Amino acid sequence: MNRKEISNQAVQVYNKLVNYYGESKYHETLPDINLESKVHPNDPQDLIGEYCPIYNEITLYWKNIPSTEVLIRVLVHEYQHYLQSPSWMTRYWNMGHEYSTHPYEVHAWNEEENWVKFV
Numbered sequence: 001m002n003r004k005e006i007s008n009q010a011v012q013v014y015n016k017l018v019n020y021y022g023e024s025k026y027h028e029t030l031p032d033i034n035l036e037s038k039v040h041p042n043d044p045q046d047l048i049g050e051y052c053p054i055y056n057e058i059t060l061y062w063k064n065i066p067s068t069e070v071l072i073r074v075l076v077h078e079y080q081h082y083l084q085s086p087s088w089m090t091r092y093w094n095m096g097h098e099y100s101t102h103p104y105e106v107h108a109w110n111e112e113e114n115w116v117k118f119v
Contacts, residue, residue, distance in 0.1 A: 006062045006071060007035060013072050016118045017079045024083045027056050031082045034059045049074035051081035053089070058082065072115040080108035 001009075010033055018030060031051065039047045039061050048070065049060045058078040065071050081089070084104050092102050099105055 001062070001065055001067065001071070003035060003037070003062050006060065006065055009068060009071055010035075010060060010075060013075050013118050014079075017075060020117065021079060021083060026085055027053075027082065029056060031079075032057045035062045036060070037063050039064070049078050051078040053081070053086040056082070068119070069115060072118050073112040076112050076115055076118065077108040080104070080111050 014033060023030060032055075034057050036059055039045050043050075046064060047061055048064045049058060051058050058075070060071070060074060065074065081104065084107075089104055092104060097103070
């Protein structure tokens with residue numbers, strides 16, 4: 001998929017996510033979608049997307065997105081983080097959870113299975 005295809009599909013999927021899940025009670029506005037071609041050198045180079053609560057922004061690393069399914073899954077996953085409490089995200093990390101056991105990550109992975117609702 002190229003940048004333009006991902007951008008066009010992301011807008012359509014994003015609108016469906018907002019209509020389906022609603023807005024977060026932890027942020028005043030909907031998150032922006034940011035497309036980047038390269039992952040930060042300190043991050044895993046196969047990173048597909050991430051949510052930043054400070055900037056209220058979902059970043060998609062478009063060169064790492066090979067298909068519509070992957071695009072939708074990452075948007076569903078990162079949108080879950082937008083809906084979640086930033087302070088509890090940090091608390092769970094501070095409690096010693098790893099990526100595989102963090103309750104918010106587990107929830108976001110499970111929610112990805114609904115990706116077909118947003119095609």
